[in-house]
Amino acid sequence: MADAVTQAKWDKLAPRFDGMASQGAERRWKPFKQKLFSHMQGKILFMALGTGLDIPAFPPGRNITAIDISPMMLAEAQKRIAAYDGTITAQVMDVHDMPFAEAGFDQVFTSCTFCSVPRPVEGLKAIHRVLKPGGELFMFEHTGSRLAPFRTMMDLMTRLSERVGPAMNRDTTANVRAAGFRIIEVENVFLDVVKTIRAIKPV
Amino acid sequence: MDRRWYFAVGDFLASLLVGIAAALAAWAIVSPDWNMWAAMVLMMPLGMIVGLVLFFPLGALLGAHEAMIPAMYTGMWAGMVVGMMGAMMPLPLAHAIEIGAACGIAEIIFIWIVNSVLRGKVREPGTS
Numbered sequence: 575m576a577d578a579v580t581q582a583k584w585d586k587l588a589p590r591f592d593g594m595a596s597q598g599a600e601r602r603w604k605p606f607k608q609k610l611f612s613h614m615q616g617k618i619l620f621m622a623l624g625t626g627l628d629i630p631a632f633p634p635g636r637n638i639t640a641i642d643i644s645p646m647m648l649a650e651a652q653k654r655i656a657a658y659d660g661t662i663t664a665q666v667m668d669v670h671d672m673p674f675a676e677a678g679f680d681q682v683f684t685s686c687t688f689c690s691v692p693r694p695v696e697g698l699k700a701i702h703r704v705l706k707p708g709g710e711l712f713m714f715e716h717t718g719s720r721l722a723p724f725r726t727m728m729d730l731m732t733r734l735s736e737r738v739g740p741a742m743n744r745d746t747t748a749n750v751r752a753a754g755f756r757i758i759e760v761e762n763v764f765l766d767v768v769k770t771i772r773a774i775k776p777v
Numbered sequence: 778m779d780r781r782w783y784f785a786v787g788d789f790l791a792s793l794l795v796g797i798a799a800a801l802a803a804w805a806i807v808s809p810d811w812n813m814w815a816a817m818v819l820m821m822p823l824g825m826i827v828g829l830v831l832f833f834p835l836g837a838l839l840g841a842h843e844a845m846i847p848a849m850y851t852g853m854w855a856g857m858v859v860g861m862m863g864a865m866m867p868l869p870l871a872h873a874i875e876i877g878a879a880c881g882i883a884e885i886i887f888i889w890i891v892n893s894v895l896r897g898k899v900r901e902p903g904t905s
Contacts, residue, residue, distance in 0.1 A: 593837065594837050595841075598836060598837055598839040598841070598843070598844065599836075601783075602784060602839070602840040603840070716842055721891075723850075727846065727849050731849070747901055757901050759898060760899050760901045761897060761899070762895050762897060762898075764840075764892060764896065765842075765846070765892055765896070766899070767842050768842055768843075
């Protein structure tokens with residue numbers, strides 16, 4: 575059963591989401607996302623597809639299972655899903671409550687997802703469950719900063735941003751570790767705030 | 778610093794704009810009969826609010842985080858400095874604009890320097 579509050583928040587944002595994120599953020603981040611998504615192989619799960627802004631950065635010819643908590647977001651994504659040169663099967667689903675079989679995926683990808691998942695460590699444990707042993711987690715995320723001046727600002731902003739969208743101050747790298755993954759690589763994209771994280775489910 | 782022209786110039790102009798806007802807001806409110814410390818303390822959050830308001834259009838054009846962090850800090854500094862100077866002496870409008878612009882330029886250069894230090898692969902505890 576999907577978290578109704580989170581679902582309603584993203585449903586409400588869906589019609590305006592591309593206007594906010596498709597120009598600046600996506601243009602700026604596309605090369606980094608393309609590099610991260612170029613690792614896609616095997617049975618792939620993509621978390622929080624949203625309006626499909628990440629799809630143009632996917633390598634062609636992959637067979638991807640995608641989920642999102644918001645049916646309105648996925649409705650917005652339909653054109654991009656149809657235009658993808660490969661297969662994307664998108665389903666409305668809550669990361670906390672995925673009915674997929676245990677150890678069913680080779681890789682899981684996230685893109686600005688764990689700023690918004692209400693219980694991030696539990697969500698990451700759910701991903702851990704559906705990944706095969708030795709399976710990889712690839713994340714493009716924005717997190718809080720470890721530098722005091724930026725951290726203070728992002729804590730302040732989170733009080734506002736969480737009401738309408740994502741949190742700005744999460745320590746996603748620590749959450750990944752807390753969920754049982756082994757971190758392979760962290761690469762900062764902007765300050766220590768926007769980053770890619772590569773982790774593995776230990777065998 | 779993003780080496781793509783659109784973002785390099787955009788980040789610079791956005792910071793300049795926020796600095797000038799926050800400076801103008803502080804200049805319009807503070808006069809020499811204000812207590813200097815009160816002016817500084819009150820104009821800091823005002824500048825941040827100006828930065829926050831401008832962040833919405835700028836974030837859509839330049840990326841949320843890349844716009845938000847410099848905008849909030851530029852607003853804070855420009856508001857504080859112009860508030861302080863406006864409380865100390867009659868401050869001409871042109872001078873307030875110059876201070877706001879200088880705060881914007883200084884802040885974005887600071888962000889570029891910090892970003893050049895931080896970006897790239899990092900060693901995390903437990904990284905193999």
